[in-house]
Amino acid sequence: MLSWLWSTLIYLILLPALVLFGVRVLIKKRRGKLDLTNEVDIQGKTVIVTGASDGVGKATAEEFALRGARVIMACRNLQKAEKCVQEIRQRTSNGELIVMELDLSKLSSVRKFASEFLLKYGGASNPAGLSILVNNAGIFNPYGVRKVTEDGFEETFGVNHLAHFLLTNLLLPEIEKAGSTTSNPGRIVTLSSLAHASGQLNFDDLMFHKTPFVDFRLFSKFYANSKLANNLFNLELAKRLRAKKVNVNSYALCPGTVVTNILTEFRNEMPRDLYWLVFHVVGLLFITLSGKTAKEGAETTMYCSLSKYLTHHSGEMYRNCEFWDYSKRPKLSEEDAARLWEISEKLVKLK
Numbered sequence: 001m002l003s004w005l006w007s008t009l010i011y012l013i014l015l016p017a018l019v020l021f022g023v024r025v026l027i028k029k030r031r032g033k034l035d036l037t038n039e040v041d042i043q044g045k046t047v048i049v050t051g052a053s054d055g056v057g058k059a060t061a062e063e064f065a066l067r068g069a070r071v072i073m074a075c076r077n078l079q080k081a082e083k084c085v086q087e088i089r090q091r092t093s094n095g096e097l098i099v100m101e102l103d104l105s106k107l108s109s110v111r112k113f114a115s116e117f118l119l120k121y122g123g124a125s126n127p128a129g130l131s132i133l134v135n136n137a138g139i140f141n142p143y144g145v146r147k148v149t150e151d152g153f154e155e156t157f158g159v160n161h162l163a164h165f166l167l168t169n170l171l172l173p174e175i176e177k178a179g180s181t182t183s184n185p186g187r188i189v190t191l192s193s194l195a196h197a198s199g200q201l202n203f204d205d206l207m208f209h210k211t212p213f214v215d216f217r218l219f220s221k222f223y224a225n226s227k228l229a230n231n232l233f234n235l236e237l238a239k240r241l242r243a244k245k246v247n248v249n250s251y252a253l254c255p256g257t258v259v260t261n262i263l264t265e266f267r268n269e270m271p272r273d274l275y276w277l278v279f280h281v282v283g284l285l286f287i288t289l290s291g292k293t294a295k296e297g298a299e300t301t302m303y304c305s306l307s308k309y310l311t312h313h314s315g316e317m318y319r320n321c322e323f324w325d326y327s328k329r330p331k332l333s334e335e336d337a338a339r340l341w342e343i344s345e346k347l348v349k350l351k
């Protein structure tokens, strides 16, 4: 009886756990790493992180604070954001953490945030400008319910892409001010996702008025399209910055599979069918093997924001602190990027 128990313990629990642990260590080892010795100095400089009240954004704010930056935490829920500040302050007293209200589902809030930022931390009061803007906040909208923002945009596209598009354009003069030389550019860092690969922008129906969307399998069409838009935005932004000859770089990134609210929301809102069961088992295995903590998830953001290696690599995309090859992604065409930029300008009334 005892030997049977031992065999069960060894073959069914200990051995698989050991294998899983070994594979996880291998996967982690193969990932690129942050090189702290090769970062630009951010001490006393101003950065903005959208959606800093949870997940990757909160971890990013903490990393910037640790390095002595003045971090503007641009959040929709002020109480929750203040709690994050208290939490971070228990771990570090470095840097400055300032909460400001920004609800990306309302363009009026984006404009209000930008003008308040300019008043308090821009213009003549801060000749150093805004060193880094991290367009981090995001929603997932996993399954089937089409919601709209205050301005009538499909919510995921509106929050993840259009609001960040407007925010970036409004803050650009301040970021240009910060970019002193080509080796010390201002930076715009936009969080995209691997999900962009299943996106398909229908330029005649970006808001899903006509296009069917209840065909969810791995990523919702809403989310995939918004993340594809994030990448196209990065491409076109970098091109325009180069043409303007300003010292500002733009990067897009995928943080990897990070265990945050987005993942739980994803699982909770799926319909309970066989696919849900298979997805749970495979998903659990995937997360066990390669899932990241929020701090690990923030590493690629810090890499794009601070690495000296990237000063001449504007417009590129990164994952696991490594270059993520665009050329293998035919959906990221320059024509689409230019077209999306023009449409976005009209939608947010910049033109």
Ligand SMILES: NC(=O)c1ccc[n+]([C@@H]2O[C@H](COP(=O)([O-])OP(=O)(O)OC[C@H]3O[C@@H](n4cnc5c(N)ncnc54)[C@H](OP(=O)(O)O)[C@@H]3O)[C@@H](O)[C@H]2O)c1
Residues within 6 Å of the ligand: 050, 051, 052, 053, 054, 055, 056, 057, 074, 075, 076, 077, 080, 102, 103, 104, 105, 106, 135, 136, 137, 138, 139, 159, 191, 192, 193, 194, 254, 255, 256, 257, 258, 259, 260, 261, 262, 263
């Ligand atoms: N987690 C992953 O595996 C994964 C993978 C690929 C890409 N990403 C990308 O990484 C980014 C961060 O995601 P996460 O995993 O950290 O998600 P998260 O934990 O759900 O955090 C999302 C953040 O965005 C904020 N937010 C949502 N809607 C907003 C709005 N209307 N206005 C202002 N802020 C809003 C949230 O605010 P509240 O705190 O008020 O909710 C929260 O602070 C997203 O862009 C996501 O697409 C994540």
